[in-house]
Amino acid sequence: MLYAPDTSPIDLPTFHSVISLPYTLTPGRCAGTFLAEMPNRRIVGSRFADGSVVCPAQDFSSLDGEEPEALVQAPETGTLTGFTRVGTDVIGLIRLDGCANEFPHRILADLPAIAVGMRVAARWSDDDKGTSILAIEGFVPAPDAPQGEVKPLVGPAEPLGVIPYAMALNYEHAYGPYYGRMFDEIREGGRVMGVRGSGGDDALLPPREIDDITHKRTGTWKACADTGTIRACSIINMEVYGQTRPVPYVYAEIVLDGASTRMIHMIDIDDLESAKKSIKPGTRVRAIWTKGERKGAVSDIERFEVIDA
Amino acid sequence: MGYSQVAVLASAQTQLRPAWNDAQHIDLISAVVGNVFKGTGLTLDDVDFVIDSGSDVLDGRSISNCGFLGALGAHHKEEARVEEDGLWAALYGVNKIRSGASSVGLIVAYSKPSESDVDLYWSSMVDPFYQRPVGFGQKAALGIQAQRYLAAHGITDRALADVVARRWAAAAANDKVAMGKAPDADAVLGSGEAALPLTNLMISRPVDGAVAVLLCDGDIARRSGRPPVYVTGMGTSLETHSFAARSVNRLDSVEKAAAMACGKAGWASGAAADVVEISGSSVIGELLTLEGLGLAAAGRGIDAAMDDKVNRSGGALPADPIMATGLVRLAEAAKQLAAPARAGLAGPAKALVHGTGGVAMQTNCAFTLEV
8 A cells, every 4th residue: 555655644635627628520521411401400311332321420330331322311200229317318229210220319208208119209409400419409209200211312511521629627636645745835835845866865846655767765855945957948939728828938947956856837038039048958047936825836936037147 | 489478477456445535646556566566576677568557538637657657667668558448458468478579567557537527538438429419428328238138138126236235245355445334235226326227336436546467477477486377368359439339238349359368268168267357337237248258148147247256356346447447357366366265266267357448348358367
């Protein structure tokens, strides 16, 4: 089991983090046409060389990778082949009339009214008239629905090219005993503490239980200075997604006095030309702490600045 | 030159907990990497390569293994990441040793699902145009799989609950899983609906933890002073991504993977095994796996599930460290073979190990182990 670190336990809350990335998804011809036809309230399938029809339309057979011959218009009626309930949503597998496959969608009925083999019909949404599969709100029981037919797709809409999409993933990261004490010391004492490596006096930052290089236990805790030396740097003058400050600034890898590893931080600059002259590997820098209450984060150091020779 | 024999030499695990709130990934990883060598006579210096399994989506950072290299003991070593359950990492490692390219491999798998939203992890695996918007994901797929199985085979909820309760009792006895009082069948039935007809306890419980397994060639294994457990067969197979297009009420890919592994081992079927460690994503997934492995006829997985030899460790239902679960099964099976008396076995034995990944067990992997 984990070794107990030589410090009292730090009871920090977890570190909240969000990864939120914008995407432009490419649905391809078949799914692109299916979605483009949603506002027209037509359900598009793919017909393959053996005559089988798959709906919703797919560019490739999920079984053998074959490409379809043509797009077709599928009927709005079908049969329920399986179902479950997750939360309040009933989700079923539906085989549309004349189609070879099944697909999941919402079933808009109470459970007692639902049985495998029952006839269902698509219900178009009153709210969503856009290019989403949710333009079909779901499928409702339709016991008397006549058998529908697959028809040629007359005058298909242009397939959607790309679809703007976003997915956000939330995290609650544990600090663990070592990062926990480091951030606690930053918050409480305004000092940066590491642990000595397995074979020397210089500290590893961030601190950890096992020395990365020797894979031996690290040593005792040690406070590092908030001054240090740049060992690598780059002047950033391009705006990219995810930046936390306006350009230009310097990204710097700084070895604090008393440490053996580099910490990443930023140096504000006035202009590119003077920065090129004054900021380079070997330049001495000092931390500028934020004013007011510290949060226990690397951002409690607002930036580093060059120590004038 | 013939192929090398490959042995599972040793393993180490952290406790499997609903949440390791006071430890990072690297804390869990370095704990198992530090412990796995104990008693083997080997050290990290003897390790030729490190292969690890984890999920960037679960870990909340891309190429997450890069940040874990030091904890993994991989500094200046050959290292590779397998974005699939750790049993596939072991498969990769066995092949590297068996080919003669290496002698000692360290396989590590880790998981901290407590740090993220597991439903979103599963949601990220399904189609974004047709499936995600309608709420289709792991729970829905497992629920539909279960609904169809129960309808086809007339198994009762109570019988399923008995299997789940048995797994929790086994996990409690094995003492690797953090839990309160092990739930009995009534508690399983009363644990709330997850995906009709499955209750929450009928779906595998995500837990945090790490596991390390040391693989080595036959010569090193024989010199180690520990009873070598040899990998005699491996197989892997995938279902189509489209859940609706898969065979109903069977896991074809389990059958294929088992046929490949048992064929290599020279076993007539998975029924030859004295120890069976499987990773069911749900209790129905366990039954389907047992049927695919050849331990029960279609629809009769419930009989094999109550056999003493199945999931003595408790399996995945009480503790599913997603991406590490199959490697935990390998570690548990190897321990049972290496110390048969402790596991209640008469003597030298054969083990069958199963790992899975993907929505509703899309990918499956099987190992045969022998002493």
